[in-house]
Amino acid sequence: MNSQTYAVSRSSRAARVSAIIGTLVLIILVAAPWWAGRADMRLMGELFLYLALASLWNLMAGYAGLVSVGQQAFVGFGGYMLFALTMFAGLHPITAIAAAGLLGALISVPVAVLIFRLRGAYFAIGTWVIAEVFRLGFAQVSALGGGSGSSLPVAIVKSLASKRAMRESISYWLALSAAVLVVASVYFFLRSRKGLALTAIRDNETAADSLGIDIWRTKFVVYVVTSAFTAMIGALIFLQKLRISPDAAFSVNDWTAFVIFIVVIGGIGTIEGPIIGTFVFFLLRETLADLGTVYLIVLGVVAILVMLKAPKGLWGLFRARFDVQIFPLGYRVSKRDPS
Structure with a gap:
């Protein structure tokens, strides 16, 4: 191949044009509280949160081969941690969201050790069983409303902002930030050496293993990181809803x-x-x-x-x-x- 005739690159004209358009769209979305109605902002905020959840599940299933049907476990866990940390630990809601992500990562470690012993359909069923265990467990916590659930106290809601319009704007910006953070994190992770290893595992696990890639460790890291992000998204979801129950949290x-x-x-x-x-x-x-x-x-x-x-x-x-x-x-x- 003649090096004077051909070039090797990662970028493309379509990617550069898309980056410019995406930046302009992001600026417009950031300014939404000044041009969109409350209903529109709530809808867009929900869309951003679903985009974040979908990107995380896609990283697990589409790249790591971890087809989970129990990610609601970490959505619900994050939501309940938001309520517990704000109501009993006195944390600010935004601080509680970050803490929920950290706790989600910690709880995912023993979960991963357990369910990584399973393969294929058994793994998928195992994740669903874990989610049901989480649901039944939180339904027994009377301090958080038990089976009927609980609402976020007014004082905690107002700690986010005193005025309703500002609270809705902050919730919207948090959802938008979560979507951008998740998509950007997935993108840059997949472009890294670990992302290359993950792609190799997806394409041919046997060949990846023969090249010295630690398959278990790579999948474990992906599972823990996605669980942490999912818990944070769960906290954001129920910060918007202001009420939580086992059936809603672990749906x-x-x-x-x-x-x-x-x-x-x-x-x-x-x-x-x-x-x-x-x-x-x-x-x-x-x-x-x-x-x-x-x-x-x-x-x-x-x-x-x-x-x-x-x-x-x-x-x-x-x-x-x-x-x-x-x-x-x-x-x-x-x-x-x-x-």
């Missing part, structure tokens, strides 16, 4: 089934997939939510059609046709411009 539909739907239709194993999938999910939800159970049926039909017609998701279908990457991870060989 498999809300925090796992919908997240899996988002990743599958968007494109598993890509950073762009969860972003596309989140927008499609919210478009369907806002359009069809008034139809009751028909809404869930439509979601199921859409998921089946996408899996049949586009196994790599909507983004995979788009990338196969136009060869575009917004978040380039690997190296590309391209011809140099003769000029």
